[in-house]
Amino acid sequence: MAQQGFRRWIVVLTVVSAAIMELIDTSIVNVGLTQMAGNLGVTIEDISWVVTSYAIANVIVIPMTGFFQNYFGRKNYYIASIILFTLASYACGIADDLWTLTFFRFVQGVGGGALLSTSQGIMYDSFPPQQRPIASAIFGMGIVMGPTLGPTLGGFIIDNYHWSWMFFINVPFGILATFLCLNFIEKQPQEHNIDRSKISIDQLGILLLAVGIGSLQYVLERGEADDWFDDHTILMLTIMAAISIPMFIWWELKTKNPVVDLRVLKNRNLAIGSILVFIIGYGLFTSIMLFPLFVQRIIGYTATKTGNLLIPGGFITIFIFPVVGRALANGVSPRIFVAIGYIAFIAFCFMMAGYNENATEGLFTIALLVRGVGMAFINAPLINQSISTLKPQELPMGIAFTNMIRQLGGAFGVAVTNTYITQRSAVHRGDLVSHVQAGDMLTTERLNALTQGLMSRGMNAFDAATAAYRNLDLIIQKQALMISYLDTFRLAGTFFIVTFPLLFFLQNRKMDPAAAKAAADAAH
Structure with missing residues (x-):
């Protein structure tokens, strides 16, 4: 109402x-x-x-x-x-x-x-x-x-x-x-007079749903972090989902x-x-x-x-x-x-x-x-x-x-x-790194600018040059x-x-x- x-x-x-x-x-x-x-x-x-x-x-x-x-x-x-x-x-x-x-x-x-x-x-x-x-x-x-x-x-x-x-x-x-x-x-x-004795509980359907959908959700959520099928748990749960979900569909279409x-x-x-x-x-x-x-x-x-x-x-x-x-x-x-x-x-x-x-x-x-x-x-x-x-x-x-x-x-x-x-x-890191080569004019200019900037903050020439390479790598990663x-x-x-x-x-x-x-x- x-x-x-x-x-x-x-x-x-x-x-x-x-x-x-x-x-x-x-x-x-x-x-x-x-x-x-x-x-x-x-x-x-x-x-x-x-x-x-x-x-x-x-x-x-x-x-x-x-x-x-x-x-x-x-x-x-x-x-x-x-x-x-x-x-x-x-x-x-x-x-x-x-x-x-x-x-x-x-x-x-x-x-x-x-x-x-x-x-x-x-x-x-x-x-x-x-x-x-x-x-x-x-x-x-x-x-x-x-x-x-x-x-x-x-x-x-x-x-x-x-x-x-x-x-x-x-x-x-x-x-x-x-x-x-x-x-x-x-x-x-209908909520006032629920006769639970007449309500059939689809126990197998609930079990298959929980196992199948739960396993699938886990694989989707954790797959990338756990290296997908290189991880034993991801592999086993994928198999469980591949078995349980078709069984769930078959059972739900069959049961009354x-x-x-x-x-x-x-x-x-x-x-x-x-x-x-x-x-x-x-x-x-x-x-x-x-x-x-x-x-x-x-x-x-x-x-x-x-x-x-x-x-x-x-x-x-x-x-x-x-x-x-x-x-x-x-x-x-x-x-x-x-x-x-x-x-x-x-x-x-x-x-x-x-x-x-x-x-x-x-x-x-x-x-x-x-x-x-x-x-x-x-x-x-x-x-x-x-x-x-x-x-x-x-x-x-x-x-x-x-x-x-x-x-x-x-x-x-x-x-x-x-x-x-x-x-x-x-892929993009590989592409960018391929353009960063020793002797390349633009690469040399960027490294020199980074090195000079670090030296201006009090770092010695050797450490500044080393840090410049690290900073350039971070720039490439970010890009x-x-x-x-x-x-x-x-x-x-x-x-x-x-x-x-x-x-x-x-x-x-x-x-x-x-x-x-x-x-x-x-x-x-």
């Missing part, structure tokens, strides 16, 4: 805040890994488990939210997830060793994984059918704002406070969200009551939309990871300054989302918005690919504003279009599936980005890294260009009221 007036907006504020809180935690720690590693006495490679464990838990739980909501009731499951997320956040903040922190980050990911799909269902349920595109737009705003605000907030905390506050900050919001959920979110009629009903992928819009959502996840998470690396490692911006640059793009997203939602509610074709969003994101990628170490803050701001426009136009319309032709009973699974695919797209993007940067950096970043932005734009024609295979259909009502029950 749709909420009314003040009560509706309390529910909206609660569920959007919970979703943003979960998504912020997917990226907030990225800017603090160095400080965390130093504080805990571990390497950067080891501390990356803090990111990996959360992502693995997230991607396992998201597709199972529909089942858990059926079994426990949507309100009960949602509140329990918020409480689990909040308690795990506190435990992460007080952790004093890596593996305790990693364990509670996994637990936090289990709680957080439920917040996306369940929040989306509650949001839809708070609006009458004709206004649900507006609800989708508001929720989509949270999907984009979370990963965007993560580095901004994380950078501020790292530069001014201890890293543990990246987790403690969740606690008051979690307590408030729990209170508001208990008092303002209503149970659906699957934990994830893959039959919904027979729907053309959802199948094509899932590919596009995967690319959106790739673009969203890759750009949020790649931009801070570029401006911090190449130009030398601080974490706080990097985060501040992301704010204008986030604000333009906030302003555009409601406009998009109203247009969708008035019957404007979602394909138009998705096409504009795609073009904007392609423009962002190639704008960034044209910058260098001399780029100004103004140029970055313009590029990020274009990105913000693209994300505002893509998310809600694409999700609406993807699920618009599903039957009402299929919508909860369709929504959960698109959320899982977006997370996998992000993991794929991070893996591709890390690998591509490493490979392209080696090779910069060019590899530009290549990676160009690669992301290419992914969007290649998949752009798929938009025209989506059926252009507005979601009917019955289907829109079912979307509200994304978790029941």
